[in-house]
Amino acid sequence: xxxxxxxxxxxARAVAADGTQLRYALMEMARDMPAVITLGRGDPDLxxxxxxxxxxxxxxxAGLTAPTPVPGMPALRAAIAERLRAENGLPVxxxxxxxxxxxxxxxxxxxxxxxxxxxxxxxPDPRYSSYDDAIKRAGGKMVMVPTARDDAFNLDAAAVEAxxxxxxxxxxIVTPSNPTAGIVTEERLRAIADVCIRHNLxxxxxxxxxxxxxxxxRHFSIGALPSMAERTITLDAFSKAYAMTGWRCGYxxxxxxxxxxxxxxxxxxxxxxATVSQWxxxxxxxxxxxxxxxxxxxxxxxxxxxxxGLKRMGFxxxxxxxxxxxxxxxxxxxxxxxxxxxxxxxxxGVLIFPGTAFxxxxxxxxxxxxxxxxxxxxxxxxxxxxxxxxxxx
Ligand SMILES: Cc1ncc(COP(=O)(O)O)c(C=O)c1O
Numbered sequence: 001x002x003x004x005x006x007x008x009x010x011x012a013r014a015v016a017a018d019g020t021q022l023r024y025a026l027m028e029m030a031r032d033m034p035a036v037i038t039l040g041r042g043d044p045d046l047x048x049x050x051x052x053x054x055x056x057x058x059x060x061x062a063g064l065t066a067p068t069p070v071p072g073m074p075a076l077r078a079a080i081a082e083r084l085r086a087e088n089g090l091p092v093x094x095x096x097x098x099x100x101x102x103x104x105x106x107x108x109x110x111x112x113x114x115x116x117x118x119x120x121x122x123x124p125d126p127r128y129s130s131y132d133d134a135i136k137r138a139g140g141k142m143v144m145v146p147t148a149r150d151d152a153f154n155l156d157a158a159a160v161e162a163x164x165x166x167x168x169x170x171x172x173i174v175t176p177s178n179p180t181a182g183i184v185t186e187e188r189l190r191a192i193a194d195v196c197i198r199h200n201l202x203x204x205x206x207x208x209x210x211x212x213x214x215x216x217x218r219h220f221s222i223g224a225l226p227s228m229a230e231r232t233i234t235l236d237a238f239s240k241a242y243a244m245t246g247w248r249c250g251y252x253x254x255x256x257x258x259x260x261x262x263x264x265x266x267x268x269x270x271x272x273x274a275t276v277s278q279w280x281x282x283x284x285x286x287x288x289x290x291x292x293x294x295x296x297x298x299x300x301x302x303x304x305x306x307x308x309g310l311k312r313m314g315f316x317x318x319x320x321x322x323x324x325x326x327x328x329x330x331x332x333x334x335x336x337x338x339x340x341x342x343x344x345x346x347x348x349g350v351l352i353f354p355g356t357a358f359x360x361x362x363x364x365x366x367x368x369x370x371x372x373x374x375x376x377x378x379x380x381x382x383x384x385x386x387x388x389x390x391x392x393x
Contacts, residue, residue: 005334007391012339022338023357030351037372037380040351042178042324044243045371049291055283056276065275071263072099073278079285080251089224095256098263099273103208103237103250108134110204110233110252113261115140119169124155126359128178149318153182157191170202176209176322179358179367183321186220193225203232209323211241211292212299217321230255241292242284249277302370302377309381313388324369331364334393341366348383
């Protein structure tokens with residue numbers, strides 16, 4: 001628990017009351033400030049690999065611009081299914097796959113397709129809070145499943161089972177996790193699958209960081225387990241693995257009737273993903289894959305710099321196992337994470353997100369991204385240190 005720190009200005013206290021919306025308020029503030037180092041949002045700063053841009057360019061020059069069917073270009077759906085079979089072990093065909101406008105739309109469509117008013121969705125705490133709105137709009141209710149630092153933020157089958165009620169409809173898993181950088185290990189997923197089968201739960205698993213896993217940890221897909229394909233919606237996107245956030249191209253894999261329901265909602269909202277982005281997605285899957293390990297090596301180096309900096313700042317952390325974040329314990333500062341994020345933005349010009357943006361109780365945690373070059377990460381740490389000193393009790 002943080003203490004009330006008398007050095008904290010009233011302006012910082014006021015913003016802390018804003019809960020999960022604070023993320024947006026801080027980003028807004030940062031937009032008007034010069035020379036801010038942004039370690040907030042999780043969009044890769046690395047470039048989209050040139051061969052992907054070239055392929056998209058060639059397709060456009062060849063006039064291949066017509067809209068595709070709503071669930072996606074047949075060649076891309078087939079390539080995604082092939083990738084998911086080969087690398088994730090999912091027993092899927094092209095009609096189990098749809099192309100979505102980034103991972104964000106995939107999660108929204110998945111929730112709208114399966115959640116009815118009154119349904120409960122089990123969500124890990126802390127959580128990627130974009131799911132909140134999707135669940136609320138479907139009339140569903142979130143029920144938190146606790147995770148903890150001394151368990152490396154792994155998800156525990158007994159904790160999932162304890163959260164189940166007669167209204168439970170689905171379990172949400174994000175692995176690797178945003179915000180904790182934990183992964184749900186294969187052994188845990190096997191036990192969780194057993195719980196989901198016994199209680200007839202649908203699983204929505206967001207695997208958008210699955211290509212950013214730090215050895216020796218490995219990604220495992222719950223949809224590959226026996227009797228799970230028929231109850232699992234697997235979400236992924238090109239955004240993180242291929243540094244393609246702005247192309248807005250992701251995908252979902254699920255039973256064909258769920259894909260049909262998702263596509264019907266997509267048809268009356270966004271329609272098919274932009275054709276140029278689908279060509280880019282196809283090139284990402286079919287072209288050389290070296291960028292994935294090259295980018296992973298860059299993130300590994302950045303992670304080491306960031307963790308060393310956090311040590312100097314007196315922040316404790318669990319070792320990040322995957323994804324693009326460090327989820328750090330800031331309790332040694334004695335400052336509420338929301339106030340701390342505000343002060344670091346105002347006085348150090350560094351944007352990070354408070355833990356409270358990902359769950360009300362995480363007032364002693366902050367989420368910091370590794371999405372700037374090493375020199376910028378070092379500069380951010382040098383800027384933050386004196387501010388921490390100023391307010392430390
Ligand atoms: C867990 C998770 N799911 C989905 C998304 C959405 O990604 P996209 O940019 O592809 O819409 C994000 C983005 O940060 C994320 O962290």
